[in-house]
Amino acid sequence: MSFYVTTPIYYVNAAPHLGHAYTTIAADVLARHHRQRGEDVFFLTGTDEHGEPVADAAHALGVEPQELADRNSERFRALAPKIGATNDFFIRTTDPQHMQVVQEVLTRVRDNGHVYMGTYEGWYCPKCADFKAENEVDEGERCPIHHVQLTREREDNYFFALSAFQEPLERLYSEHEDFVGPKSRYNEALSFIKSGLRDVPLTRHKLTWGVQVPWDPEHVFYVWFDALLNYYSALSYAPAPGGGSQSDGVTLTDTPAPARGFWPPDVHLIAKDILRFHTVYWPALLMAADIELPRRVFVHGYLLMDGEKMSKSLGNVLDPFEVIDRFGSDALRFYLLRDVSFGQDGSVSTASFEQRYESELANDYGNLASRSIAMIVRYRDGVVDGGNPDGLLHDDFAGLSERVAELLDRVELTNALDEIWGRVRRLNRYVEEQAPWKLAKDPARADDLDRVLRTLAEGLRVVSVLLHPYLPDSTERLLATLGAPDISLAGAVFGEGSVQKVRALEPLFPKTA
Numbered sequence: 001m002s003f004y005v006t007t008p009i010y011y012v013n014a015a016p017h018l019g020h021a022y023t024t025i026a027a028d029v030l031a032r033h034h035r036q037r038g039e040d041v042f043f044l045t046g047t048d049e050h051g052e053p054v055a056d057a058a059h060a061l062g063v064e065p066q067e068l069a070d071r072n073s074e075r076f077r078a079l080a081p082k083i084g085a086t087n088d089f090f091i092r093t094t095d096p097q098h099m100q101v102v103q104e105v106l107t108r109v110r111d112n113g114h115v116y117m118g119t120y121e122g123w124y125c126p127k128c129a130d131f132k133a134e135n136e137v138d139e140g141e142r143c144p145i146h147h148v149q150l151t152r153e154r155e156d157n158y159f160f161a162l163s164a165f166q167e168p169l170e171r172l173y174s175e176h177e178d179f180v181g182p183k184s185r186y187n188e189a190l191s192f193i194k195s196g197l198r199d200v201p202l203t204r205h206k207l208t209w210g211v212q213v214p215w216d217p218e219h220v221f222y223v224w225f226d227a228l229l230n231y232y233s234a235l236s237y238a239p240a241p242g243g244g245s246q247s248d249g250v251t252l253t254d255t256p257a258p259a260r261g262f263w264p265p266d267v268h269l270i271a272k273d274i275l276r277f278h279t280v281y282w283p284a285l286l287m288a289a290d291i292e293l294p295r296r297v298f299v300h301g302y303l304l305m306d307g308e309k310m311s312k313s314l315g316n317v318l319d320p321f322e323v324i325d326r327f328g329s330d331a332l333r334f335y336l337l338r339d340v341s342f343g344q345d346g347s348v349s350t351a352s353f354e355q356r357y358e359s360e361l362a363n364d365y366g367n368l369a370s371r372s373i374a375m376i377v378r379y380r381d382g383v384v385d386g387g388n389p390d391g392l393l394h395d396d397f398a399g400l401s402e403r404v405a406e407l408l409d410r411v412e413l414t415n416a417l418d419e420i421w422g423r424v425r426r427l428n429r430y431v432e433e434q435a436p437w438k439l440a441k442d443p444a445r446a447d448d449l450d451r452v453l454r455t456l457a458e459g460l461r462v463v464s465v466l467l468h469p470y471l472p473d474s475t476e477r478l479l480a481t482l483g484a485p486d487i488s489l490a491g492a493v494f495g496e497g498s499v500q501k502v503r504a505l506e507p508l509f510p511k512t513a
């Protein structure tokens with residue numbers, strides 16, 4: 001089995017912010033979970049470097065677009081390991097191999113008869129790099145997302161005959177109801193399609209910062225078609241996982257096999273700002289190029305601060321680097337996926353972050369781990385008795401890993417985490433109910449104490465394996481302390497564990513105040 005997951009490629013017109021970290025973290029949770037299942041995983045992220053957003057930002061700073069792209073792409077690349085993301089490749093749309101694939105595929109689209117010359121006249125948002133229909137324009141001719149003044153464009157361009165794909169797209173949506181998730185976004189995309197598709201410019205005449213159109217060098221490709229094709233082009237030159245490593249664009253092994261076999265993507269993760277491009281333009285473009293379609297696009301909501309979408313152009317950003325320096329990347333990963341229901345919009349704030357950190361990471365999980373391990377060390381010298389765990393918890397844990405896998409198959413990242421967290425809380429209640437510190441005072445109850453301690457060790461092991469995609473660093477530390485480093489999903493079965501001897505544990509989530 002293989003599993004291919006992508007994030008959007010981010011614009012390099014400014015530095016990364018928490019919104020970008022959010023999608024990359026979510027994709028990483030899926031990638032890690034599928035690796036736990038023993039699947040071959042390819043996880044792609046990267047940067048979108050052509051087009052107006054980047055050219056305009058470079059112009060404002062008085063530098064060449066390539067220079068700005070180099071500088072900011074590096075910051076996005078550096079963000080990935082900081083947030084614990086295990087992407088297998090980092091694509092840049094200025095990679096020559098990518099540009100070549102864009103030229104090849106879009107030439108094929110033209111050869112297949114889906115491209116014609118026409119004149120575009122209408123509204124355009126340089127921040128979205130998007131052409132806006134009359135009904136999408138806010139009062140004062142402003143962009144509804146960025147609130148900037150739209151420009152009126154009149155340009156002779158090559159067009160992509162999107163309208164010809166109306167019927168094939170409607171068929172795709174009726175045959176594959178899970179092509180877009182969640183359901184509300186599926187409905188939104190479908191109603192956009194049903195409202196009637198207009199052809200879209202495939203090239204830009206006025207811009208030079210882009211991939212040159214091979215059949216008419218006066219034009220560059222419209223940045224969205226260049227950008228979307230990253231998901232396809234990457235596999236033609238990225239080394240397959242385990243087949244070589246990437247360092248500054250240089251491949252370290254001699255002839256690594258490219259990752260071609262991973263097509264089609266299993267999940268494209270995006271936020272709703274770029275829904276139309278991924279759920280309408282992208283499948284139509286692939287159909288026009290005779291390329292197999294992705295299985296699913298999952299659309300998450302916005303992280304909001306003060307009720308507005310966090311965005312570079314609005315300036316209301318929270319710096320993920322600062323949060324991580326203070327609390328660690330696990331805490332950030334957990335907070336974002338727990339506090340904001342994945343798929344919906346949600347407000348984030350320092351106050352709610354600190355609250356989750358204290359009450360859930362430090363108390364529910366960190367403290368459960370510390371006190372359980374401290375008791376095993378104190379009462380039993382670290383040795384865990386080899387019998388079965390307490391039957392009292394049997395029903396609570398039965399089918400848990402299957403349930404988590406099922407939710408993650410539907411990209412319900414918050415619901416899957418809720419399921420696991422319910423068991424963390426159950427284990428805390430178990431400690432209170434059983435009061436092992438009382439059992440320890442009564443030599444006649446030594447067997448009961450052994451049973452409670454081994455149940456806690458086993459429960460901790462199972463929840464930690466399941467939490468691993470969300471909290472990779474801390475669960476690895478805890479599982480090492482338990483002497484049970486196996487993180488495979490098959491091993492996340494309560495009662496089949498192998499904890500025999502534990503070591504002392506430093507607090508997983510130290511109080512920071």
Ligand code: ME8
Pocket residue numbers: 007008009010011012018019020022023048227228229230269270271272273274301302303304309310311
């Ligand atoms: O749109 N909340 O790049 P971009 C949640 N280059 N997610 C957010 C967010 C927020 N406040 N802000 C950003 C582009 N994101 C194009 C994409 S893909 C072929 C080309 C995340 O830098 C979210 O994933 O504007 C959103 O879709 C993406 O960043 C937009 O990144």
